[in-house]
Amino acid sequence: MRLIYIHGYVEDPGIFDQLAPLLPGEDVLKLNLRDEFARWNPADRGVNVSSLAAYLAGTYQIDPADVVIGHSMGGWIAVNLKAQTGCGAVQISSYTDPRKIVTVTRNIALLRWLVRIGLVQSLRFARYALSKYPFEQSRALHRQLIDAMRAQPRRYIYQQLRVLLAPPDVPPAMPDVRIHTRPDNVLRAPDEPYYETSGDHFNLVFHPDEVAAPILTYLAKRRATT
Template identity: 45%
Template structure:
């Protein structure tokens, strides 16, 4: 039985997989909490997604025999783990091209300034984004994530922003399975083939049966 590592997304935590995991084939699941990993690692200086992937590979002794399921930012980390180890990777609402992230700016210097000046965690900005959010089905989850972000340590938030937007080595591998929705307002659809599921960016929470079926089918085909 392969080990299955679960990697959550930006400002999320491992509970994002709570609805999905019971519907997946019984496995040896390890939920990686990136907030705990950042605190444990205590990185200094600049980082990027590959450096985080290297840290996780060493910490968990990840090999080609393992399976990683990553949601959003977690899928981005997972594909760099695959590049290092050849582990099997399933991405849910994720990407292999940073340009797919739907944010007005990808400039890390600007994002760092906004974060440490307090703008990123300000109520007016968060309320603005909440008003723009288009999906009633997942609105409360999105709102709770935004409110949770207000309480997060800025060092950890910047760590995540570096994962998302810092320049990283060119990818030479692809995920074994991409699962995405047409209505994702946070991450644009892949140009490559993908398995479509209903819902929005948080399909794994609100349509877990369909996502689990895509994972089971994908594992069988892999």
């Protein structure tokens, strides 16, 4: 059983550094989406979560024997990979309904323009986002991610926004495990049942034991039935 980790918006695989050692490590793949987009090099207007999932499924031969563990946007990719390949899907602080994303606009054309003129990565926007951040525990991590976003290529920022918000071509599947927190300023709580943990959107970093527990239970049951 291969575990495939997919990070969230403006993150990198390091987001799993506290969680991954608590889970099986015999066959592990941690994807870096910035590198994947650079290799894939799609036409931007053709990017959505379905096209990205199809690219990843083909590139890494993802199949029903695999389990994809995704944080935030990565969890959205995970359930879309499950819809296309039958793989297992674990969502951490993620969603199956894009309306759960807390955002000022879902207008892709407007977001493209805001990225193009540099507003999304501007110092003014960064200062605003930092000043409004409500969680002390993850404040330093949030600052690191804002800094990372400001340094990422504008095209890659826009591609990620399309993955988050552009309508999928294939309806997503439901996750096998859904893990969430109530205090989350990025995503509203799911309507479906979920495992609740301490912390905020970054529970996997600051409460990895709580996040790992339901995943380990799921993996053990999965092994027992295969």
